[in-house]
Amino acid sequence: MGETADVVIVGAGVQGASLAFHLARRGTAVVVVERESVASGATGRSSGFVRMHYDLEIESRTAWASYPYFRDWDAMVGDGACDFVRTGFLQLVTPVHADALRANVAMHIDLGISSRLVGPADVADLLPGAITDDIEVAAYEPESGYADPAATTAGFLAAARRHGARVLQGRRVAGVTLTGDRVAGVETSGGAISAPVVVDAAGAWAAELARTAGVDVPVEAWRHDTAYFGLPAGHGGRFPVVIDDARQVYFRPEGRELMLVGLESGNEVGGSPDRPLAPQSEATIGTMVDAVCARVPWMANGTFRTAHGGQDGISPDQHAIIGPAGPDGLFLDCGHSGTGFKTAPAIGASLAEWILDGAPMTVDLAPFSLERFAIGRPLVGEHPYGPLWR
Secondary structure (H helix, E strand, O other): OOEEOOEEEEOOOHHHHHHHHHHHOOOOOEEEEEOOOOOOOOHHHOOOEEOOOOOOHHHHHHHHHHHHHHHOHHHHOOOOOOOOEEOOEEEEOOHHHHHHHHHHHHHHHHHOOOOEEEOHHHHHHHOOOOOOOOOOOEEEEOOOEEOOHHHHHHHHHHHHHHOOOEEEEOOOEEEEEEEOOEEEEEEEOOEEEEOOEEEEOOHHHHHHHHHOOOOOOOOEEEEEEEEEEEOOOOOOOOOOEEEEOOOOEEEEEEOOOEEEEEEOOOOEEOOOOOOOOOOOOHHHHHHHHHHHHHHOHHHHHOEEEEEEEEEEEEOOOOOOEEEEOOOEOEEEEEOEOOOOOOOHHHHHHHHHHHHHHOOOOOOOOHHHOOHHHHOOOOOOOOOOOOOOOO
């Protein structure tokens, strides 16, 4: 007789780990199957932002419901550490999007999020030495910051194991097995696992796995580059997490000696997720340097340290795909498009409720359903900052 479980989760990134924790704590027999190792995919290359600023209310609501886990990790999870660092968060936009930003901050405040509008002088105080002559208004979240994605994932899984979950690393899932129109389990490189529920949290491989159950999921591999630069003397990591739409760049401290930098443009979509990640080009690194220095000229005295590429699964509207789909017992938790770290705690709690109780209650995840693409209702922010970069 082969292995059995109540729920099989495919993918040991932060989404799969959070779901395993929330299921296992309720007595569910959970098996997490990972093709490589814990947090070896998108999670391990995540920038780790913990912020609530979005132009889509359901996304802000989900991030806000997740925030207490980062802030109160010991009380809410109890194993490991997420290493949350509160730095504050700045959202910078061009003047043409100033009214949209004002509307989004008002929406965030209505949700109870600690957010406020700040002017150019405030930005210069929060981000010392910043060029602010192109800023009319910005958004600031004083409670936000960043956390360690790999540590967060490991902590969730340690807590899940304490409640009886199993994590199988180095086992590839060949496909979902069916009995009629119901899920029967998965076939893996280490043998079959029988289960009435399978969750596809396979990141860039999610569409490939879903096809084995006869489900077409519009998720493609999305590749992005991240670099670390040494901070000039005297700056010591004393600045917030920043998303700078005007410069198409984001950055944050990494400890007291480094700055993490990523680009909002020029990312690669499509192709096999199995192909090797290419090394970062000098041109890409140069673009990062130019974009950051255009906002904080003092980084011209910084030093390049290292860089790496990563990949996630991206959906057509760049929002997650979550919920039941196809044969009875198949659930999706994919297509997070690079934003799944900060929302993982609440999504795990809500999806566990959906699986066990028949409906999500912590956050209503219904807007993220796969069906939205078939009926022509992609998710679009109520007050967007412009067209999608893709």
